[in-house]
Each structure stands twice: as C-alpha cells, then as structure tokens.
Amino acid sequence: MSAGSEEPAWRRRYPVRPFIAASAAVVRDGRVLLAARGQEPMRGIYTLPGGQVEAGETLAEAALRELHEEVGVVAEVAAGLTPLEVIERxxxxxxxxxxxxxxxxxxxxxxxxxxxxEALDLRWVTAEEAHALPTTKGLHGVIAQALAVIGDGA
Incomplete structure (x- = not known):
C-alpha cells in the first residue's frame, strides 16, 4: 500500500465485503519472483508481491505499484491471469x-x-523449485499461467 493509505490489518478481519487485491508474477530468465510474506496473515509463506487496489487505480497499476513498493522491482504487465479467492473462517x-x-x-x-x-525473503524460482517452498493456495497454477504467457522472459 502507498504511504498514508495503509490501514491496520485488524480492519481487514471479519469483513462486510471482500477486499480486492492485485499481484505480479514477474518473470526473468524463466524464473518467477516470490516473496515470503512479512506480515500476518501467513507470515513467512511464499507468494507473489502484491496488495490492495486503491480507489481510482486499475488492477494492473496496483500490481505494479505494490511490486515496486514492496520489493523495488519495475516490470511491465503482459496479461491478467485467473483471479484467486482467499476465504478464511x-x-x-x-x-x-x-x-x-x-x-x-x-x-x-x-x-x-x-x-x-512486507517481504522477509525473496527468490527467483522455477516452477519446479516453487513446489519445495511453503506457498499460498493456488500459487503454482498462477506461476504456470505466467510462464505460459511470458515464456523464458527473453
């Protein structure tokens, strides 16, 4: 999230509506950038850099902003991928x-x-290497989709 617009994590607990987030599966030389979450929920679990969409921001803009804010990487979006839902009870x-x-x-x-x-550890991984890490649900499918779109990143 951008400085100044950050809300406490507790405000996202017991929501009255779903929160919309965007993430970036950045490909470089056939590898995807994964980040171990630095905050709860799921601290230490590997996922894609991303976060909440701000009002007036497109999904792609949010993904690229969060990528740069969280890990300092600049990328260009090639395609939107299949959305994921995270529902915890x-x-x-x-x-x-x-x-x-x-x-x-x-x-x-x-x-x-x-x-x-927001990122305890960062790794460029192949799809196979990602299977050896603790990851968020659905991440392996997203990695496969991203690699199918981008290829080897060349």
Whole structure:
C-alpha cells in the first residue's frame, strides 16, 4: 500500500465485503519472483508481491505499484491471469478474511529485489523449485499461467 493509505490489518478481519487485491508474477530468465510474506496473515509463506487496489487505480497499476513498493522491482504487465479467492473462517465458521486477488503476468524491466517489512525473503524460482517452498493456495497454477504467457522472459 502507498504511504498514508495503509490501514491496520485488524480492519481487514471479519469483513462486510471482500477486499480486492492485485499481484505480479514477474518473470526473468524463466524464473518467477516470490516473496515470503512479512506480515500476518501467513507470515513467512511464499507468494507473489502484491496488495490492495486503491480507489481510482486499475488492477494492473496496483500490481505494479505494490511490486515496486514492496520489493523495488519495475516490470511491465503482459496479461491478467485467473483471479484467486482467499476465504478464511474462524472456529465458529464466520468469515475472518476474504480477498479476491487478481494476479498479472509481468516482464521484469529493472531493479534487484530487496527485502523489507512486507517481504522477509525473496527468490527467483522455477516452477519446479516453487513446489519445495511453503506457498499460498493456488500459487503454482498462477506461476504456470505466467510462464505460459511470458515464456523464458527473453
């Protein structure tokens, strides 16, 4: 999220509506950039850089903004990919979190990824290497889609 517009994570608990997010599956030399989440929920789990869409921002703009803010990488979007839904319920079955995430296949342009508060670790991985990591649900399908769109990133 952009500075100044960040809301506390607790405000996203027990939502009255789904939150819309966007992410970027950045491909460079046949590898995809994954980030280990620095914040709860799912701290330490590998996923794509991304975050909430701000009012007035397209999904692609949000994905690229979040990519740059979180890890310092610049990319160009090649295609939108199949959206994912993350719905978590508490012990009573009440919706605790609900996010609709729109991933994008993107080509790396510049910047070497750097860790920070939102990314504990960063790795360029092949689709096969991603299977050895703890990842968010649906990530492997998104990686396959991105690699099918971008190819080897050349």
């Amino acid at each position: 508490d012990a009573d079955g009440v919706v605790l979190h609900h996010f609709v995430i729109h991933p994008h296949a993107a080509r790396w342009l510049s910047g070497e990824p750097t860790t920070g508060p």
